[in-house]
Amino acid sequence: MFNEREALRLRLEQLNNAEIQVIRELQNERKDIYSRLRELDRQKVSSSHHKKTLLQLVDETANLFKK
Known part of the structure; x- marks a missing residue:
């Protein structure tokens, strides 16, 4: 039987997959x-100006985070 709890769980799973795809x-x-x-x-x-690459x-x- 497909109830509201199962529907919500399924929707959370779909959202998780969509989030992963957007992040990628x-x-x-x-x-x-x-x-x-x-x-x-x-x-x-x-x-004419020296700018860092x-x-x-x-x-x-990265070095700041190592400290």
């Missing part, structure tokens, strides 16, 4: 953005 999509988009930023950093575009910023941030 966001992770893939973030990965693509970082990849493109790294490509741009490697092009070493001349600039994305990799330098990521390293600095």
Whole structure:
């Protein structure tokens, strides 16, 4: 017999699966953005201002979390 409790449990399972899919999509988009930023950093575009590359910023941030 299909009751309200079972229906709610099933809906929670569906929501969990949808959440996982959205998280994966966001992770893939973030990965693509970082990849493109790294490509741009490697092009070493001349600039009158010295700006840190994305990799330098990521390293600095990671080091802050290690402390």
